[in-house]
Amino acid sequence: MTTNNAILKAEGIKKYFPVRRGFFQNVIGWIKAVDGVDLYIKKQKTLGLVGESGCGKSTIGRLILKLLEPDEGKIIYQDKDISSLSPDEMKPLRKEMQIIFQDPFGSLNPRMTAGQSIEEGLRTLPIKGHHERKRRIIELLNMVGIASSGADRYPHEFSGGQRQRIGIARALSVNPSLIICDEPVSALDVSIQSQIIN
Numbered sequence: 001m002t003t004n005n006a007i008l009k010a011e012g013i014k015k016y017f018p019v020r021r022g023f024f025q026n027v028i029g030w031i032k033a034v035d036g037v038d039l040y041i042k043k044q045k046t047l048g049l050v051g052e053s054g055c056g057k058s059t060i061g062r063l064i065l066k067l068l069e070p071d072e073g074k075i076i077y078q079d080k081d082i083s084s085l086s087p088d089e090m091k092p093l094r095k096e097m098q099i100i101f102q103d104p105f106g107s108l109n110p111r112m113t114a115g116q117s118i119e120e121g122l123r124t125l126p127i128k129g130h131h132e133r134k135r136r137i138i139e140l141l142n143m144v145g146i147a148s149s150g151a152d153r154y155p156h157e158f159s160g161g162q163r164q165r166i167g168i169a170r171a172l173s174v175n176p177s178l179i180i181c182d183e184p185v186s187a188l189d190v191s192i193q194s195q196i197i198n
Contacts, residue, residue: 006076007178010039013063013073015056033059036073041178058102061180065097066090077178095124098171100184104163108155114141114166115151121173140169 014036019029034056041047049057062068064075066082075083077093085093101107108117115137122133138148144165155163164184171179185193 005042006040007043007078008039008041008064009074009076010037010060010064011074011076013037013060013070013075015059015063015068015071034063034070039064043177058182061099061182065099065180067099095121095174096177097180098174098176098178099180100164100167100171100182102182102184102186104160104167105155107167108163110155113152113154114146114158114169117155117166118151118170118173121170125174136173140173141166143172144169 013034014032015034016030016032018027019031020026021028037056037060039047039060049060051057059068063070066075066085066087070083073083074081077097082090082093108114112120115134118137118140119133122136127133127136134151137151141148141150146162146165146169150158150162150166155166158166164186168184
């Protein structure tokens with residue numbers, strides 16, 4: 001396998017979760033959520049993971065982004081081993097690596113409007129001024145099929161599909177090199193699933 005065109009490589013990543021029981025929560029076993037997975041993703045390509053519910057697909061996505069720490073293995077992003085980076089060392093990479101979560105309601109802050117959620121990422125970019133950020137927010141909302149008036153609404157005011165589209169707009173806002181999608185269109189109507197994927 002050649003690596004000169006890889007944006008991401010995962011080599012032998014493992015993540016085990018303890019099974020605890022009793023008053024003292026003693027470990028009585030382990031759930032092998034991810035057990036020795038290797039991945040290779042080329043730049044500007046898509047890789048799809050298919051599997052049954054509970055097989056570890058979401059865990060792999062979180063491990064790649066270091067939202068969970070792997071127990072073993074290497075994660076190499078653009079020829080840099082990020083496996084042992086601390087949360088502070090990962091901060092500069094966060095705008096390059098984004099995730100669209102499966103649960104749109106849980107991933108959006110209920111106290112922030114859709115516009116504020118999207119703007120949060122835009123503040124990390126060299127976009128000067130509130131008006132320029134507002135213009136980009138409207139552009140992103142329109143890109144995912146939400147009217148500009150949606151920028152001032154809160155998550156509970158949207159349908160599940162609309163919330164998912166806000167999550168997609170938020171992920172796209174920082175122009176990432178890598179997007180991990182955890183069933184990004186499962187909450188959307190069939191009529192707009194292909195539009196959002198495109």
